[in-house]
Amino acid sequence: MDKILDVVGPYNFHQALKRLKIDPLSAIDLEKETILIPIWVKGYPIVVDLQQIGTLEKPRFHVKTKNEIPVAHDDVIQQLSHLFHWNIPLKEVADFFQNNELGPLFQRFRGTPFVCDFQMYGCLMKVIIHQQLNMTFAYTLSERFVKTFGFEQDGAWFYPTPETVSKLEVSQLRDLQFSQRKAEYVIDTSKLLVEGDLNLDDVVQMSDEEVIKTLVKIRGIGPWTAECFLMFGLGRMDLFPIQDIGIQNGMKKYYNWETKPTHETMLEKSAKWEPYRTYASLYLWESIEVN
Known part of the structure; x- marks a missing residue:
């Protein structure tokens, strides 16, 4: 090709x-x-x-x-x-925010695209692994997971398959510094996929609300994890995970607030950013995480 x-x-x-x-x-x-x-x-x-x-x-x-x-x-x-x-016509996204209070942020990062994770199952595993961890250790843990149980091809790394992970023992993940519960979440979610109790092809066809309702029923997956999967796994355009510390810090910095915003404040502000709240999330992350 x-x-x-x-x-x-x-x-x-x-x-x-x-x-x-x-x-x-x-x-x-x-x-x-x-x-x-x-x-x-x-x-x-x-x-x-x-x-x-x-x-x-x-x-x-x-x-x-x-x-x-x-x-x-x-x-x-x-x-x-x-x-x-x-x-996605990024000019339309930028034009939407042109006269919005986030206008300067969208001018600064003009044309920056939201990029999904490359493997849907890998994304689900990553958001479970990353929850409630600081960014540095989160990526260290997911890297260990992939390089131990996944495979490399032509210079790129693939996440392990659900079949592989479903057969792991908790102790194998504990050896990588997974917590007991997180190891259980990763293995048990993979078993659901292998046994057909969760089908990612079906999830793709669901509305945002249906995806969240489906995923939060799974032990170890809360609203933040489900919303991040919607964004990075499915590429949905209108997500604003208010529990995300990075977004909270991004808003604190952008608005020059003394403390991080409350969930109520975040919901009130982000209501004006529909239907492109995913891009508002991205640019707030960019403002504090990427030089």
Whole structure:
């Protein structure tokens, strides 16, 4: 596979890569603006080499794979378009916030796309692993998880499959410094997927409210985890997880408040940002996490 793809600008791929590089599992060259993308397409693990060869205003991408792939190229492009929000007109998002109180923030990060996690099951595992941890240790833990039980292909790391994780013993995750409960959550959720009690293909078709209602029934998954999965796993556009400490700190900094906002204040403010609250979340994260 070797294709050149034009995308509607503005599209700030470099800023997106800076955020993605926070994850130690990422294979990114910021100078060359390249990233290796491990995705599952039609049941096949495929690594895509993606490079930005255009500009912020006229983005163009070189999309290639190391070897010929056993799936239609259009299926790969469609999945990449979803993951990188190539199908989302970012100018419309920026215009929406132009006269909004977040206008300066959207001007600062103009064209920065929201990028989904590359593997849906991997995203579910990551948000469970990351809950109630500081960012540094959260990524350390998910990296250990992937490099111990997942696999590497063409220079990119894939999360282990639900079948693999469902067969693990709690002690194997405890050896990686998982807490007892978190190890149980990861294994038990994987068992639900293997046994058919949870189907991610069905979840994709649900509304945001239905997804949250379905996921919070699972032991170890609360509202924050469900909302983050909606954002990073499914790419939904209107999520604003008020329990997220990063968003709380982002608002505190942006509004120059002395203390972090209450949930009530966050809900009141974010009501004005519908239907693009996911992008409001992203840019608030950017303001405190990415230089």
